[in-house]
Amino acid sequence: MAKYDNSFTDELRQRLSLVDVISRRVPLTKKGQNYWGCCPFHNEKTPSFSVSEEKGFYHCFGCGEHGDIISFVMKNENVDFKTAITELAEMAGLKLPEIKQKSKQQIENEQTYIDITEKASKIYEELLYSESGKHALEYIKNRGFSDEMIKKYRIGYAPKNNIISSTFKYVKKDKLLSTGLVRNGDYGLYDFFRDKLMFPIFNPHNQIVAFSGRSLDGSEPKYINTPDTDLFHKRQTIFGFNFARDAIHCQNRSIIVEGQIDAIQMQCHGFPETVAPLGTSLTEDHIAILCKSNRNITFCFDGDNAGQKAAMRACLLVLPFLRDNSEIKFAFVSGGKDPDEILKNSGEEEMRKIINKSTSLIDFLWNITNKNYLINTPGGRSQAEKFLQDCISKIKDKILQNEIINEYNSRKFNQWHKWKKQTYTPDIELPDVDSMTIKILKSIIQKYPELSEKYIDFLTSLHISFDEEVEPTDLDLKNADNFIISLQIQKSLQELNKQKQEILKKLNESLTQENSDKLKEINNKILEITKKQESLIDIQ
Numbered sequence: 001m002a003k004y005d006n007s008f009t010d011e012l013r014q015r016l017s018l019v020d021v022i023s024r025r026v027p028l029t030k031k032g033q034n035y036w037g038c039c040p041f042h043n044e045k046t047p048s049f050s051v052s053e054e055k056g057f058y059h060c061f062g063c064g065e066h067g068d069i070i071s072f073v074m075k076n077e078n079v080d081f082k083t084a085i086t087e088l089a090e091m092a093g094l095k096l097p098e099i100k101q102k103s104k105q106q107i108e109n110e111q112t113y114i115d116i117t118e119k120a121s122k123i124y125e126e127l128l129y130s131e132s133g134k135h136a137l138e139y140i141k142n143r144g145f146s147d148e149m150i151k152k153y154r155i156g157y158a159p160k161n162n163i164i165s166s167t168f169k170y171v172k173k174d175k176l177l178s179t180g181l182v183r184n185g186d187y188g189l190y191d192f193f194r195d196k197l198m199f200p201i202f203n204p205h206n207q208i209v210a211f212s213g214r215s216l217d218g219s220e221p222k223y224i225n226t227p228d229t230d231l232f233h234k235r236q237t238i239f240g241f242n243f244a245r246d247a248i249h250c251q252n253r254s255i256i257v258e259g260q261i262d263a264i265q266m267q268c269h270g271f272p273e274t275v276a277p278l279g280t281s282l283t284e285d286h287i288a289i290l291c292k293s294n295r296n297i298t299f300c301f302d303g304d305n306a307g308q309k310a311a312m313r314a315c316l317l318v319l320p321f322l323r324d325n326s327e328i329k330f331a332f333v334s335g336g337k338d339p340d341e342i343l344k345n346s347g348e349e350e351m352r353k354i355i356n357k358s359t360s361l362i363d364f365l366w367n368i369t370n371k372n373y374l375i376n377t378p379g380g381r382s383q384a385e386k387f388l389q390d391c392i393s394k395i396k397d398k399i400l401q402n403e404i405i406n407e408y409n410s411r412k413f414n415q416w417h418k419w420k421k422q423t424y425t426p427d428i429e430l431p432d433v434d435s436m437t438i439k440i441l442k443s444i445i446q447k448y449p450e451l452s453e454k455y456i457d458f459l460t461s462l463h464i465s466f467d468e469e470v471e472p473t474d475l476d477l478k479n480a481d482n483f484i485i486s487l488q489i490q491k492s493l494q495e496l497n498k499q500k501q502e503i504l505k506k507l508n509e510s511l512t513q514e515n516s517d518k519l520k521e522i523n524n525k526i527l528e529i530t531k532k533q534e535s536l537i538d539i540q
């Protein structure tokens with residue numbers, strides 16, 4: 001059988017949710033940590049087919065069928081490995097690589113790579129406690145790191161000299177270069193990391209594949225990472241994930257902070273489910289990795305403008321992953337502080353308050369819309385509307401998408417048009433609407449917020465508060481719409497009659513022989529209009 005590069009099938013498993021793929025064919029419901037449904041491989045009425053997103057496996061307790069995302073597609077659609085891979089790659093938006101077997105050479109190269117990075121890390125760790133690493137140790141201790149934390153995260157020091165290129169002289173040049181730890185210079189190889197505080201970056205198998213080095217002399221950039229290599233892809237790597245994976249499962253959520261020191265401090269002080277992207281920007285791959293365990297993510301950003309922007313970016317990235325059981329939240333740390341400082345100065349409880357106070361995705365998007373657009377002008381509302389529509393269109397779950405549209409429609413009615421409700425002074429006094437009609441209207445608006453948008457001017461003229469919760473109406477959309485239209489016509493008819501009475505009254509008061517002909521003429525015209533109005537009601 002043709003074999004794909006393991007890293008490609010791994011990537012497929014990483015990018016795709018097993019639950020997503022299976023639930024396209026089998027309805028699944030979540031019970032406990034797993035999802036359950038009726039087995040597609042044997043005939044049954046009570047679900048004994050369980051799917052574990054965490055483990056990446058499905059298992060049927062009825063017939064014993066068992067497998068992963070690839071074998072599910074193969075068995076369910078009765079296709080071969082290659083077809084299944086092709087289909088899954090398409091779903092994941094990945095390009096199918098050339099079929100290739102991992103060569104002996106490749107396996108050997110990977111082993112050499114890991115050996116070098118592992119040994120390099122040991123050298124860095126030792127140097128942190130040596131004379132040359134004194135200032136680095138002082139720095140990290142000042143940041144509140146204990147010896148225990150330094151040991152656990154294997155923090156080290158890369159000296160100013162070429163320690164790596166000289167230590168690994170015996171290794172073939174290209175193999176050493178492939179780790180990204182050294183570079184080719186005019187005078188031979190030289191070290192990439194120099195005078196840096198070193199944080200190893202682990203793959204999910206707890207092997208060191210790269211490093212992140214922090215500058216110690218105040219020079220920018222603050223952090224440099226190993227350039228992308230065969231075994232390290234910055235966009236697909238989340239710092240601290242290897243340590244946080246179990247906690248993300250147990251706590252049923254992940255927290256994303258901006259910096260790696262923040263991530264370590266959070267992990268060590270009550271939030272073991274915390275991770276950080278490498279460098280500043282979050283990618284779709286990062287979200288995909290986290291969403292594999294569960295779709296509950298709390299983003300933690302600075303409260304400043306840059307933090308708001310970063311949060312907006314994260315929001316757009318996470319929208320396609322949204323499911324009806326996802327809990328996506330945004331926490332903001334204010335006052336120019338980061339989680340690290342909060343933990344150090346105010347403690348775990350203060351941080352927990354900030355996390356607990358976080359804003360839901362729906363509220364976050366709503367708040368940012370109201371902040372960024374002039375919603376008290378028609379143009380501003382139009383821009384805001386387009387922005388919201390654009391965001392919502394990214395949600396893949398159609399039912400959820402509709403629910404969110406309804407939610408925003410009702411907010412638009414109650415909040416964007418509130419200023420209208422408050423400042424509106426009717427030109428003509430409308431007769432009161434009876435309580436039964438009010439009740440029906442409320443129940444219609446509850447169910448079809450889109451109608452509130454459509455008839456906003458008329459509805460605000462009634463001076464009814466729609467904030468109160470009532471039972472949604474039984475009417476379908478068409479009839480609900482008709483109800484409001486006929487109410488509108490009735491109201492203007494009533495108003496016209498009222499005006500007619502007033503005119504007649506005035507005319508009667510000043511009735512003379514000369515204007516009695518004029519009066520007849522006016523009266524006839526009013527009768528004509530009334531007839532037209534009544535016939536309109538009949539059409540309804």
Ligand SMILES: [Zn+2]
Nearest residue numbers: 039042060063
């Ligand atoms: Zn079965």
